[in-house]
Amino acid sequence: MKGLFIINPVAGKGRGKKTAKHIERFMKEKAMAYDIRFTCCKGDGEAIARDAIQKGYDKIIAVGGDGTVYETANGMVGSHGILGIIPCGTGNDLAKSLGISGNIEKALNIIFEGYERTIDCGKANGRLFLNVASVGLDAEIVKETEMIKKYIKGPSAYVMGVFKTLLYFHDKEVWIDIDGVEMKKNIMLIAVANGRCYGGGMKIAPEARIDDGYFDICIVNKISKGKLLRLFPTIFSGKHLLVDEVELLRGKNIKIESREKLILNMDGDIGGETPVCIEMLKNGIRVMATHENISEDVITFVSK
Numbered sequence: 248m249k250g251l252f253i254i255n256p257v258a259g260k261g262r263g264k265k266t267a268k269h270i271e272r273f274m275k276e277k278a279m280a281y282d283i284r285f286t287c288c289k290g291d292g293e294a295i296a297r298d299a300i301q302k303g304y305d306k307i308i309a310v311g312g313d314g315t316v317y318e319t320a321n322g323m324v325g326s327h328g329i330l331g332i333i334p335c336g337t338g339n340d341l342a343k344s345l346g347i348s349g350n351i352e353k354a355l356n357i358i359f360e361g362y363e364r365t366i367d368c369g370k371a372n373g374r375l376f377l378n379v380a381s382v383g384l385d386a387e388i389v390k391e392t393e394m395i396k397k398y399i400k401g402p403s404a405y406v407m408g409v410f411k412t413l414l415y416f417h418d419k420e421v422w423i424d425i426d427g428v429e430m431k432k433n434i435m436l437i438a439v440a441n442g443r444c445y446g447g448g449m450k451i452a453p454e455a456r457i458d459d460g461y462f463d464i465c466i467v468n469k470i471s472k473g474k475l476l477r478l479f480p481t482i483f484s485g486k487h488l489l490v491d492e493v494e495l496l497r498g499k500n501i502k503i504e505s506r507e508k509l510i511l512n513m514d515g516d517i518g519g520e521t522p523v524c525i526e527m528l529k530n531g532i533r534v535m536a537t538h539e540n541i542s543e544d545v546i547t548f549v550s551k
């Protein structure tokens with residue numbers, strides 16, 4: 248068994264870089280042989296993970312936020328490697344669904360203890376996502392924020408992205424097919440959720456389970472901007488589901504088509520545009536996770 252930590256030094260406003268020392272100390276104490284590599288730019292996590300698999304590493308630990316996990320997982324496609332996560336980004340929404348603590352020591356202990364579980368993932372436009380794929384308002388916010396980040400760093404880029412998008416955004420006409428059932432809708436957003444939350448703790452699909460073989464699909468139908476603004480904070484508690492214009496459906500294979508090209512957000516990254524087919528990959532990836540609070544049937548012990 249050979250492990251590699253892929254550290255995004257800029258994740259969590261530099262928390263990733265600081266975590267490296269912590270990892271080195273922990274691994275030394277436990278006498279575990281692991282290598283470390285730092286990402287240099289966007290997309291590097293995927294390239295490093297792919298290279299690591301070719302070099303025979305079978306435990307690949309993404310150290311960063313959801314973006315780093317997304318890239319690392321995509322670099323591991325087609326391998327039997329196990330994904331580990333040390334959350335040190337700003338949001339870490341996938342880690343929350345997996346019960347992986349934001350406390351670095353506790354997260355490192357999960358790697359050390361070596362419990363493994365398989366979780367589902369989604370596939371769209373030839374790429375994997377582990378947490379949430381979406382079209383509509385939030386995908387537009389991801390795009391705007393990426394543009395603004397070229398000029399402004401930090402959380403203010405996201406805030407500006409939200410406000411700029413809200414100014415011009417209007418409902419989108421889409422055709423959705425969920426497991427063969429077709430619907431035409433005017434939507435503000437469609438979030439296809441494997442995990443429960445995204446965007447730094449927004450519980451878009453509070454009942455979603457990462458290992459049940461289904462996506463929870465949250466659709467926010469056409470709504471006035473005033474009502475949308477009032478809806479936004481309720482997503483943090485999951486109470487948005489009580490609003491009339493919000494629907495929650497479940498399914499495995501989702502097709503979204505639209506006349507206007509809509510951007511696809513995949514775990515906070517732009518993953519192409521509509522038309523898109525989103526496919527459930529049951530037990531699609533092996534991850535190192537806590538053995539607490541998960542049912543015994545999904546746990547297998549992996550020797551260290």
Ligand SMILES: Nc1ncnc2c1ncn2[C@@H]1O[C@H](COP(=O)(O)OP(=O)(O)OP(=O)(O)O)[C@@H](O)[C@H]1O
Pocket residue numbers: 255256257258259260286287288289290291292311312313314315316318335336337338339340447515
């Ligand atoms: N050295 C680097 N310099 C600049 N960007 C990088 C570097 N390494 C990786 N990235 C990019 O940084 C982006 C953000 O990373 P990540 O999502 O892990 O952290 P975060 O944004 O702090 O956390 P979260 O997504 O959980 O809120 C990713 O899109 C990744 O491609």
